[in-house]
Amino acid sequence: MRLIDTHAHIYSPKFDSDRKAVMEAIQEAGVERIYMPNVDVETIDQMFQMEKDYPGRCIPMMGLHPCDVKEDFEAQLQVMKEWLWKRPFAAVGEIGLDLYWDKSFFEQQKIALREQISWAQELDLPIVLHCRESMDETIEIIREMQDGKLRGIFHCFTGNLTQAMQIIEMGFLLGIGGVVTYKNGGLDQVLPHLSIENLVLETDAPYLAPVPFRGKRNTPAYLPYIAERVGDLMQMSAVEVAEATSSNALNLFEKFENEL
Template identity: 55%
Template sequence: MLIDTHTHLYSDKFAGDRAAMMERIPAVGVELSIMPAVDSSSHAAMLQLEADYPDRTLAMMGLHPVSVKADYEQELAIVREYLDQDRKWVAIGEIGMDLHWDVTFREQQEKAFLIQCEWAIEMDLPICIHARKSIDELLALIERVGDDRLRGVFHCFTGDFRQAERAIELGFYLGIGGVATFKNGGLGPVIEQVAHDRLLLETDAPYLAPVPYRGKRNETAYLPNVAEKVASLWKTSVAEVSRQTTENAWQLFELDRFAQPGLPWVAGMAAKT
C-alpha cells in the first residue's frame, strides 16, 4: 500500500482521460491520494473529484502562493468559508511562498502564509507547504510563529540536509517526489541521512514526473517509481518504504479521523499492522 500525499488529480491536464488515469492508480498499489487546493478557480473541481472517488481521495483547503495576487484577501475569505464548512479537511494547503517566477507579491505571499498558519493552529490541522526558492524564508516564518502546534510537510522538498534537519526540528515532514529520481536532483544525501519516519511520498501530478517518465505528464500511478528510488537509497525493500511512509502519512494527517470500515486504504493499513 502506498499513499500519494500530494497530487492534483482534478487538473485540466487529465481532462481527456481522467477516468482511465484514476483506474491506473489502485492497480499499482496506491490506495489513497491526497489533493492540495490551489485557488477558487479549481476548488469546485477538486471537491467534485473527491465526491466522485470518496473511497480513495481526501482534500486539503488553502491558497497556493502562486495564486496570491492583489486580491489575496478575497481568495483567503473563500478559503475560510470552505474551512468553516461542516466537514473534515485533511490539511490546510498548499500554502507557502514561490519566489521563482515572480516576486511582485512577495509581501502578500508572506501575509497569506502566516494567516493560514494561524488558521491551522486554530483548527488543529497540519499544513502543506509549497517552498520554491523560499525554504529558508519559510523556516524563518515558522520560527517567528513559534507555536509547537504548527506542523505539516514541506511538499516537493528540494533543499539540502541542513534545511531538512531544520524543518524536522520544527516538527515538519519532507515530501519526496519525482525530483528524487533525477540524475542531478541532489536529493540523494538528504534521503539517505534524514530520519525515515519523517519522509512522505508524493507525485505532485501532473507535474515533475519521475524517471523514466521525466518530461511527460505525471500521474499518481508513477508513485512506485519514487518508492523504488527511496528504497535504493535506504538500501531496503520497496515494501519497507511503503510501510514506513504510509505510517508517516497516517501520523501527520491523523488519518484515523477519516477511517471507515470498508475503505481500501484503511484495510491496507490494518494489514500492515
C-alpha cells in the same frame, strides 16, 4: 505495496480526457489515497468533484497557493476560510512562498502564509507548504509561528541536509517526489542521512514526473518509482518505504482520517 500520495492535483484539466483510466491505473499501482492540495477559488469545485467520484481515495485540502496570491488575495483567502470552517479537510494547503515565478507579491505571500497558518493552529490541522526558491524564508516563518502543535509537510523538498534537519527539528515531514529520481536532483546527498520516519511520498501530479517518465504528464500511478529510488538511497526495500511513509501520512492526517 500500499502507497499514499500526499500531494497530487488529480483534479487538473490535464486528466480530463482519460481520468477514469488514470484512476484505474493508480489503483493497480497500489496507491490507496491521494491527498489533493487546493490552488485557488477556481480549483475548489473540480477538487470536490474528485472527492465525490472517489470517496475515501481522493481527499481534499483547502488553501491558497502562493503563486495565486495576487491583488485579490484577501478576497480569495476569505473564500478559503469560509470553507475551512464549513466542513472537514485533511490540511490547510497548498500554502507557502514562491520566489521562482513572480517576486512582485512576495510581501503579500508572507501575509497570506501567516494568515493560513493561524487557521491551521485554530482548527488543529496540519499544513502543506510550497517553498520553491524560498526554503529558508519558509523555515523562518514556521520557526517564528511554531507553537508546539504546528505540523505538516514541506512539499516537494529539494533542499540540503542542513535545511532538512531544521525542518525535522520543527516537527515537520519532508515530501519526496519525482525529483529524487533526477540525476542532479540533489536528494542523493540528503536522504541517506535521514530516517524514513521523517518522510512522506508524493507525485505533485501532473507535474515533476519521475524517471523514466520525466517531461511527460505525471500521475500517482508512478509513485512506486519514487518509493523504489528512496529505498535505493536509504538501503530499504520499496515495500518498506511504502509501508513507513504511508503510516507517516496517516498519522499526520489522523484527524481527517478519523472523520472518514
